[in-house]
Amino acid sequence: MTIAAIEGNGNHKVLVLHGWALDSGVWLTARALSDVGRFTFAYVDFPGYGVARDEAPADGIDGMAQAALDDAKGLGWESFSVLGHSMGGLTALRVATLAPQQVRSVVAVTPASPAGTPLDEQTYAAFASAWSDPGPTIKGGLSPNIAAEDLSRLVARNRASMTQAVWDAYLANWTAASFFSELGSLEMPVTLFYGDSDPFITEDYLKDTVNAIPNVESLELKGSGHYPMIEAPAASVPLWERALTK
Incomplete structure (x- = not known):
């Protein structure tokens, strides 16, 4: 299993998937604000990250989705929602297309x-080379308003939770995703969030995905770039928890 932490005792079970630049530690601030009476959250580290650092990276988005489904099976979860960020939000959608009878709702953040x-x-070369110093890429291309202290912590966590080989492998995974044609089969509620200051995952970037999913809502997160769980957790957590329970 690649579960980093399980929190809560609520009946609504949620797999939580992280993005490319950080392991499940990206959710730490948001975890302190989460409703652990209503939900049970399982925070996944993809193979190669965090507690799963000794494992080989997953093979493509399908391999990542299967790792998450294996974790749900290991927990004995027959029905659950999926909350994912960035690359993990993409993977949350793939989990839903692979196991539609199990997934109650999907919330994909940026x-x-x-x-x-x-x-x-x-x-692509710029994203790949950012491994040597991800700070400028995060600040300049993803979260222009992120506080210096938050950026410093994010970069330090990046260094402690993954290797350059993992960075390279997952960059290839999320840029090469290819299951768009299957989105029309989704029947569960899906909510896509984008930060009002995110120059990369914008409302326009999400337009095709929104148009392809039958039961979908797209919402803006105020005061946030690409990392709302770091930049605006107090405002963001209630919104995605409400979306999980649609």
Whole structure:
């Protein structure tokens, strides 16, 4: 199993999936604000990250989704929701398409596209080389308003929770996603959140995904870039918890 933590005793069970640049520690501030009476949260580290650091990276988005489903099976969860951030939001949608009878709802926070994110050679190289110092990429291209102290903690956690090989493998995974054609089969409630200051995952970027899902809502998170669980947790947590229970 790749579960980093289980919190709560609520009847509504939630798999929580992290993004590319950080393990499940990205949710730490939000965890303190979460409703652990109503929900039970299982925080997943994808293979190669955090508590699963000794494992080989998952093979593509399908491999990541299967790792999450294996964790749910290991917990004995037959019905659950999925909350994911960025690459994890993309994976949450894939979990739903692979196990639609098990997934109650999906909340994807600043999610990458299920159609893939084709980056030109220069941009891809810039994302790949950001491993040596991810701070400027996060501040400059993802969360321009993130506080210096929060950025410093995020970068330190990045260094402690993964290797460059994992960074490279998962960059390839999320940019090459390819299950867009399956989104129309989703019947459960799906909510997509984007930060009002995120220059990368914008309302326009999400437009095709929104149009492809039958039962979907797209909502803006005020005061946030790409990392609302770090930048605006007090405002964001109640919104995505409400979305989980649609």
